[in-house]
Amino acid sequence: MSDEILYDRRGDVVVITINRPEQRNAISKAVRLGLRAAFERFEADETALVAILTGSGDKAFCAGMDLKEAAETMLGVPPRDFLPVIGDTVHVTKPVIAAVNGVAYAGGWLLTQMCDLCIAAEHATFAITEGKVGRGMPWAAPLGYIIPQRVMMELLLTGDPISARRAYEIGFVNQVVPAAELMPAALAMAEKIAGNAPLTVRAARELVYLSTEMGRSAALRAGHHVFERVYRSEDAQEGPRAFKEKRKPQWRGR
Template sequence: MNDAVLFEARDDGIAIITLNRPEQRNALIRDIRDGLFSAWDRFERDPKLRVAILTGSGDKAFCAGGDLKEMVERQLRVPPRDMFPVPGDNIELSKPTIAAVNGVAFAGGWMIAQACDLCVASTSARFAITEVKVGRSSPWAAPLIHMIPQRIMMEIILTGKPITAQRAYEIGLVNRLAEPDKLMEVALELAAEILDGAPLSVEAGLDTVMLATEMGRSAALQAARHASEYAYHSEDAQEGPKAFAEKRRPQWKGR
């Protein structure tokens, strides 16, 4: 890890990952990229951590996207597959993630927010896929079709114009809105709601959603049943109904 990306492992099982270059609008410069790769790896490997929240330092930017100066210096054409840390693409995570968008999320900033499973946004946040404005492209946006309607996606990509947090919420890109000073509080509340569920059930649910976006109906049903077997046969699957019958909180073991 480096100080460009901060990592807080909380006792409640939540990891808070913070992009920490506010003076550079938390752009995806080299040390941010390296720090994010390390942070996602640390989160995935730590069995005590169950949910991660990704946010940015300051109140101006979540992440302003790629470093255009670096692209000029490197005469960058097609970005190498391993250049940017993107869960669901070149990073595999088995646990849920939440983007807490505190400011602008433009281009690569939208990319890493989109790659999280859930999104909470400050009312002052803005989102944009700005690649058309600088002659670049946004192939990473392809999965967006599973989140928002086609014609809205088309307009966002073809115009490069920013949308407000409220608009992002209306089209289904954002799960919850929060006043700027309440952003992390709302993100932590959402994470806590996930933590209330049995770990293996949460993992199976995550798999079910992802399978459903990649397969036809019958194939997704079959794959989701297979993905749920471990949860059904776990100790927690017996503990949950028992706790309900005894009117107490379940004690999850994750096995």
């Protein structure tokens, strides 16, 4: 961890904040290392059920790579593990919500894309700007599972930004809220998820990603396999029992 990444525990929820507001929360080496450490810490903590990723200030979620640092280091082809990308170079099995508080450009778009859910402030904007600076966006490949092909093509080829409302319309953002309501909305969603049976939540998350990589029949077979552990768990009995007894379930995650 570093001063560039803040890790704040709020009950069952962890808030991870990129803390370089004067540099529009650009991704430096310290940010990359700090994010990796934060996600590994979150994954290792069985009592932390949901994470929220956001940026400091009200202008930028993340403006992308620190181009000054990239110029100084003469960065060529980034190594595969250059960025801590959930589902690629970092293993996380629990839900992560992006709370986008300003611009999310280039690597900032990537950070929102890798999260499971996204809530944006009304003034937030999104862009994949690599074409404007001669860099690449191989990480955008999974984007086609989230938004329509021609919208994806326009974003990658033009590099032009879109508003939070447009991002919501194309299915990239789940909710758009006033800036003052961003963190309360993200926390409300996180707490709602954290209140559900943790094994079911993890399996449901895995099912969504499995189903994007296989056909219907294969996805159904995979789904039955993923949820077998859930059905055999203590929580699978606790849920109906709590309903019958008219009380809140006491989840054990086993």
